[in-house]
Amino acid sequence: AQGSTLDRDSTTLSRHVLQQLQSFGPDAQDLSALMNRIALAGKLIARRLTRAGLVEDALGFTGRTNVQGESVKKMDIYANDVFISVFKQSGLVCRLASEEMDEPYYIPENCPLGRYTLLYDPIDGSSNVDINLNVGSIFAIRQQQGSDLDQTASDLLSSGRDQIAAGYILYGPSTVLVYSIGHGVHAFTLDPSLGEFILASENIQIPAHGPNYSVNEGNFWQWEESLRDYIRYVHRHEGYSARYSGALVGDFHRILMQGGVFLYPGSVKKPEGKLRVLYESAPLAFLAEQAGGRASTGTQDILDVVPDKLHARSPLVIGSTEDVSLVESFIKEGQREK
Numbered sequence: 001a002q003g004s005t006l007d008r009d010s011t012t013l014s015r016h017v018l019q020q021l022q023s024f025g026p027d028a029q030d031l032s033a034l035m036n037r038i039a040l041a042g043k044l045i046a047r048r049l050t051r052a053g054l055v056e057d058a059l060g061f062t063g064r065t066n067v068q069g070e071s072v073k074k075m076d077i078y079a080n081d082v083f084i085s086v087f088k089q090s091g092l093v094c095r096l097a098s099e100e101m102d103e104p105y106y107i108p109e110n111c112p113l114g115r116y117t118l119l120y121d122p123i124d125g126s127s128n129v130d131i132n133l134n135v136g137s138i139f140a141i142r143q144q145q146g147s148d149l150d151q152t153a154s155d156l157l158s159s160g161r162d163q164i165a166a167g168y169i170l171y172g173p174s175t176v177l178v179y180s181i182g183h184g185v186h187a188f189t190l191d192p193s194l195g196e197f198i199l200a201s202e203n204i205q206i207p208a209h210g211p212n213y214s215v216n217e218g219n220f221w222q223w224e225e226s227l228r229d230y231i232r233y234v235h236r237h238e239g240y241s242a243r244y245s246g247a248l249v250g251d252f253h254r255i256l257m258q259g260g261v262f263l264y265p266g267s268v269k270k271p272e273g274k275l276r277v278l279y280e281s282a283p284l285a286f287l288a289e290q291a292g293g294r295a296s297t298g299t300q301d302i303l304d305v306v307p308d309k310l311h312a313r314s315p316l317v318i319g320s321t322e323d324v325s326l327v328e329s330f331i332k333e334g335q336r337e338k
């Protein structure tokens with residue numbers, strides 16, 4: 001037992017990435033280094049969140065609005081800059097595209113030959129920061145296609161199947177980093193006394209069905225009738241629990257660990273929904289499929305969606321295969337009746 005505990009404690013994130021790839025070639029080294037930078041960003045953000053009520057520039061609003069028209073919180077800016085800072089030193093990343101930036105940030109020292117692009121939502125669910133509830137960072141790593149000399153980053157407008165790695169950091173009672181590089185989904189827990197993310201669980205699998213359904217029912221009357229019919233179905237049937245924290249990463253993590261379905265559907269007025277393809281739906285869809293689950297817009301696999309612009313949105317239905325398919329069946333039924 002002692003041996004296995006020590007083995008686990010010495011399986012750091014960067015080591016785990018190399019083991020995943022069974023090779024120590026240049027790609028493996030790069031991804032290992034990239035995941036190490038993600039881990040450093042997570043530690044820096046976790047540290048600030050832990051002291052949010054005690055330091056300046058952590059709570060409250062900046063008075064600015066971002067490209068989404070959402071009010072920007074101080075924590076959004078801090079976390080956005082953390083990712084830029086840790087990747088500047090990596091020498092591997094040329095561009096960073098974030099929910100908090102209208103255009104991608106280019107790192108001139110690494111461009112145009114930088115091989116990777118980081119797409120991220122630095123603090124997702126930031127409205128939870130001021131009430132000490134969980135928030136998260138979501139990330140995806142893609143290889144840069146072409147030199148992008150005109151800095152339009154048009155190569156990023158491709159399907160989620162071009163992601164080479166994705167994951168999130170969940171800042172909750174403990175700080176958990178979940179990632180996949182295409183070889184299963186694995187979770188690490190931050191040990192603050194070591195300053196290391198330690199392997200917690202490997203090859204996480206989403207159950208085929210689970211009890212949780214996670215959706216903001218306050219939007220009930222904005223949805224298509226077919227979605228309302230699905231909600232009426234779960235209201236009528238035993239065994240369902242409504243769980244919604246208002247922060248996507250925490251709500252998705254519950255689904256990943258216990259099964260069920262998270263939905264952010266389109267509404268009649270906003271058929272594309274609220275969540276962003278490139279740095280919210282697509283990374284989580286990558287994880288969901290790697291964990292034996294599914295992610296859909298309701299009519300199409302999320303990983304097949306090709307965004308038309310950097311901050312494109314899509315509806316999201318994600319989680320257990322049976323639960324996602326049940327939602328899709330209601331939507332298809334609704335389309336037949338039209």
Ligand code: P6P
Binds near residue numbers: 125127216247248
């Ligand atoms: P609503 C947070 O603002 C966020 O982007 C996700 O983290 C979360 O799932 C969703 O929006 C919550 O949106 O409309 O239910 O408040």
